[in-house]
Amino acid sequence: MEFDILTLFPRIFAGPLDESILKRAREAGLVQIRVHNLRDFTHDKHRVVDDKPYGGGPGMLMKPEPIFEAVEKMQRPDSCVVLMTPQGPPLTQARAQAFAGKPHLIIICGHYEGVDERVREALVDEEVSIGDYVLTNGALAAAVVVDAVTRLLPGAIGHEQSAVDDSFATGLLEGPQYTRPPEFRGMKVPDVLLSGNHGEVAKWNKEQARQRTRQRRPDLLEGEDKL
Ligand code: JCH
DSSP, X not given: OEEEEEESOGGGGHHHHTXXXXXXXXXXXXXXXXXXXXXXXXXXXXXXXXXXXXXXXXXXXXXXXXXXXXXXXXXXXXXXXXXXXXXXXXXXXXXXXXXXXXXXXXXXXXXXXXXXXXXXXXXXXXXXXXXXXXXXXXXXXXXHHHHHHHTTSTTSSSSTTHHHHSTTTSSSOOOXXXXXOSEETTEEOOHHHHSOOHHHHHHHHHXXXXXXXXXXXXXXXXXXXXX
16 A cells, blocks of 8 residues: 655654554555655745635635645546545544555645645545644644554554454454453452453453443444444
8 A cells, every 4th residue: 555645744754654563564565655745846936835815814724736736746546635634524443444445545734724725626535634623734643544544454463353353443442451460569350361261251351341432432332233
């Protein structure tokens, strides 16, 4: 899978891309991630990427020209063009799965108060928000999308099961988990987990997941067959 990321802040991606699963997935050739500076797609002396909104109002908008030039240079028939914006539908595990099935994502990050509407009209296939809060620009949001999608690519995670079983893939929150020692500062690991009875352990885990989900995220249980 390939990513082309368009941003005014390419350095924001350097850290996340160079650690852990993302680093290994890149080194293994599972994913190619190219980060481009939108200023490189300007042609004026001062490399201007923003302008005042028509009709007035606070702040600045991203000019359409550099974004059009960059996208049109990278776009292929199989590309999906994604715009990071707080106005998009929320990123969910299902949406991450759908993105993981695409061969090429072009992600437009944006800055200032957003982008000229003609970018949406003519270029963008999907808009995405990573949550109901306002970031200073789209780069961190795009890094989140790249991370959530890349770990789903076959071979990205050592344990084949991990990506299938984790919270949100099952529709439930993970319950409590323990590792050694069996007693730490007087706090004991529940007996059932030490019993070696795999059936009882599975039953307990499932019940704990249900309880935690009901308490913390009842919205995840609503209207589904997961109750
Ligand atoms: C972004 C901004 C005020 C946007 C500019 C580009 C995504 N989930 C999520 N939160 N924030 C974003 C995001 C994505 C791209 C951009 N900004 C800053 C500031 C706005 O409206 C008044 C809109 C924020």
